[in-house]
Amino acid sequence: MRLKKYTYLTALLFLIASFSFAQKNEYNIIPAPLNLKPSKGIFIFNEATSLQLGKGVSPEVENAFFILKDRLNTAAGLMITANNTARSKNVIICRQNNSLEKKESYILNITPAKIEIEAREPAGFFYAAQTLRQLLPVTIESKDLVSNIKWSVPCCRIEDSPVFSYRGLHLDVCRNFASLDEVKTYIDQIALLKLNIFHWHLTDDQGWRIEIRKYPKLTEMGAFRDRTMKGHHNDYPRQWDNTRTGGYYTQEEIKEVIAYAAERFVTIIPEIEMPGHATAALASYPEYSCSGGPFEVEGRWGVFNDVFCTREETFDFLEDVLDEVAGLFPSEYIHIGGDECPKVRWKRCHACQERMKEEGLKDEHELQSYFVRRMEKYLKGKGKKIIGWDEILEGGLAPDATVMSWRGIAGGIAAARQGNDVIMTPSEAMYFDFYQSRLPSQPLAIGGYVPLEKVYAYKAMPDELTEDQYKHILGIQANVWTEYMPTRAQREYMIFPRVAALAEVAWLPEAKKNYKRFSSDIPSLMQRYSYMGLNYSDAFYSIIGNTVPDKETGLKLELSTSAPGMQIRYTVDGTEPTIESPLYTGGIPVSDKEIVVKAISLKDGKIMSPPYNQTFIVNKAAGQQIIFEDAQGNISGQNGGGNLTDCIMGKFPLGRFDWFSYAGSDATVTIVFDKPKTISELIFSSANQNNVYVYSPRNIEFFISEDGGTFRSIGNVKHEQMAAADGKAEVTTSPLTVKKVKMAISMYGVVPKDKIGAGNPSALFVDEIIVR
Structure with a gap:
């Protein structure tokens, strides 16, 4: 009887404890x-x-x-x-x-x-x-x-309390137009996460999106394009969707959005691009160009040579535009772009060259600085300040301009040291048009790799600055360029939940950040997104594969997820994994034979993301030390598992995370084997996409070293052979036991006159180096 009472009491205490938990x-x-x-x-x-x-x-x-x-x-x-x-x-x-x-x-x-x-x-x-x-x-x-x-x-x-006063999110509505309802939803999400700036990118080569009443053709003509390129910008030959597309916001609609944002304590900063990214405006009013046109609203992505001319009539036009913009937006800032402005037309334009002489400007970079300074002075007279992308540093910075540092952090550091205010938005951490997962099932993106954890890891206060210079860092911003986001659903997929990482980096001091705690909060936010009807990404749950050197197998694959508490199940025979497949507990050997690894992530028995699916090729270079040295003596290395020898062939588009890119002098790549290897085949795989100035080398000579000290040539492959073989250079030999192999790369060099991009330095993209 006593035992029975004890059992009841134990059960009762257990229930109470369970309830409390x-x-x-x-x-x-x-x-x-x-x-x-x-x-x-x-x-x-x-x-x-x-x-x-x-x-x-x-x-x-x-x-x-x-x-x-x-x-x-x-x-x-x-x-x-x-x-x-x-x-x-x-x-x-x-x-x-x-x-x-x-x-x-x-x-x-x-x-x-x-x-x-x-x-x-x-x-x-x-x-x-x-x-x-x-x-x-x-x-x-x-x-x-x-x-x-x-x-x-x-x-x-x-x-x-927030650490930064400026906590921004950008949206490009020029490449692909966003409805008024979508813009309002965007502002709702900014407000939920305590961001306070909406950077509205309203003009570009592919569309002019704001009504300017004095110049109605800006929206009648400039807001619509007759075709849009399909696929990636690097794809060649071009393919087109010939559907007419576009749209714009009336001034009444803009006032409506401004009021909507103000209720949510969000300030809207408009961006009116100048002097570059002006094709849509010039298609409407070609008289403000250097060449006179005619032009059409661009359906391609990229940078274009036709920019605003520096004649007086152009400045009159732009000042009229800014009059209406400044009258609409209460923000103290107006963003004037200032980025990616080619100087080709200015160099050939009599009016621009005369302007340079009149103003005592030594080159076209100073002409751009003159352009920016003049616009800054005009807007200052209207009680406004300007923001520009970090190219406005070139040729001399306007004294009161705020710099938006996107090409890394160097521009922000330089501006802060000069005493100018800065907004940090480096592409390597704050561009939401970059891939957020390595899964091949991801929708087409411009390139790059910015997963949730990389956004969160960004440190906005550069160590290079002094305490006094830190005060010029106003805050941070993430950018959403929409070239590869044609639909609302795709834009949401690329933004959410990465915007949550932005919000926390912008709000918290560096010492208070904690990714483990943050990652445990993300599932709750994603559930909210489900109730809101947002098309958020599940990349948080997707499997990340990293190859690492292994003494026994050469190379092994490690699988993980950003989400905590996940279970991974996998197969290596090409079959689809299920909840009954082997449980992943450690590295999977991937270099001794060709295999296909497929894996899924699970939580509480539920599959949480699309399957990981990767083919690994047989490669004796796997896991071996790589030494890259250019002709100027610069040396870098990969200690196995890097993208040159990870047993994974690079995928397109170029700029993805699985390519090794280089632009510079001739170079060598040396593979140092941990023990002698018997080889008979060397393959160097590069890209040859001339439309984006990417060229296979002019020549590659292959060397082997049997003693680890002296090298001898076993063959070479010329550019024409590589171009005909989709960038592949291959040599074979009778079986040799070697300690090292080396590839001497003669770069293609400056693009010749008869090629696309003539006069520009070519770039090299390599992946994979295969040794058999």
Whole structure:
């Protein structure tokens, strides 16, 4: 009997413990608060919950809660109204706190009885409301009424404030037009994650998207194009979709969007490109070009030679345009582009050369600087500041210009050292048009590789700057260029959830970032996206394959995911993996025989992403040391598993993560074997895509070393042979036992006059080097 009582007691204690564990509070907030102190209990919203504005709180603060109230009304059927009758329970109390450092700072204290919010300005109350929204069950984002849900938030105390004043997200609507509804949804998502800048890229070669009433042809003609290239820019020959496409925003629609954003504490910065990326404008008004046209709105992507001329009439035109833009947008900034402006037309233009003489300019780079400075001076007279891409540094920087550093961080560092303000947006971490997964099933992108974790790892404050120079780093921004995003669904797929990593990097100090904690919060956000109807990417769950050297097998494949707590199952015989396939527990040998590895990621028995699928080729170079040395003595190395010897053939488009690219002097590649190898075949695989200035080498000579010190040639392959073989150079020999092999690369060099890109230096893209 005593044993029976003990068993009952044990069971009861177990149930209590289980219940307590199940009720443990979770705080899935992105961006994570600066300081959060969890506590026990929950606050429950119900029909009687009210909003109370404390003494001195502006009545407009009630508007800061409109999204939260709308969500509670739609999904929960609860009406939260303002009631200034003093209450101590079931109430959200807002108090003024002028001692807080920033206008966006807030303090949020949640107890079972009440929610107390302190802020200095309405923006702080708005961000506190977004935090409450994220603490509510994810079903709060439902567009329909949800029943049988406890609408509660966990108790805690939060003291929160952003590290950067500028937290931006960009959208290019020129390459592919976005509807008004899509733009508003975009702003909704910016606001949810406490970003505060929407950079609206409104003009480019492929479309002019803003109504300018003084120049109606800008939208009548410049907003539409008759064809759009299909496939990747590097594909050749070109293929076309001859469907007429385009669109633009009227000034009334733009005012509507500006008001919509302002309600959500989002500032819109318009971008009007100049002096380059002007083809759509010049197709409408060719008289403002150097050559006079005619032009058509571009259906290709890239950089084009026809830019705005520097004649006085052009400046009159641009000033008229900026008059209307400045009158529409309340932002203190207007972005004028300034990037990727070829100087070809200016060099041949009499008017531009005369302008250079009149202004005492030594070259066309200084002419561009003159152009930018003149526009800055004009906008300054209208109370506006300019932002430009980091090319505006060339030829001398306008004194009050803000630099948007996209070609790495060097431009931002240089500008900050000169005393100019900077927004960091380096392409290698902040370009959301880059691939976010290595899976071949990913939709076509421009190239590159920026997964969620790479966005999160970005450090916005360069170590090279001094404390005094840091003050010029206003913040960071991610860019969404839409050349390869023709539909709304595809744009959403490329943006979400990477924007969450941007938000946290922009909000938190570097010391407070924690990817492990962030990755545990992402699934909750993705569930919210599901209720919102967003087409977010599942790349977070996709399998990442990395090849690493292995002493026994030469090379092994390691599989992982960005998401925590995942299970991986795989096959190596080409069959599709299932939940019953072998469980991945460690590296898979991939260099001793040709195999196809397929793998899936699972959570709670559910497949979470498309399968990983990779073919590995037999290669004795796998896992071996690679030494790359150019004729100028620069040396770099890969210690096995790099993309030159990872047993994986490079895929197109060029610029993907699986190619080794180089542009420079002649060079050598040496493979150092860990032990002597018997070989009979060497293959050097390169790309030969002349339309993008990528050329196989002019010549490759192959060498072997049997003693590890002296080399002898075993053959060479010329460019014409490689071009005919899709970039492949191959030599064979009778079996030889060697310690090293070397390839001497004679670069193709400057593109000749009769080729595309004449006069430009060629580039080399290599993958794979195969030894058999």
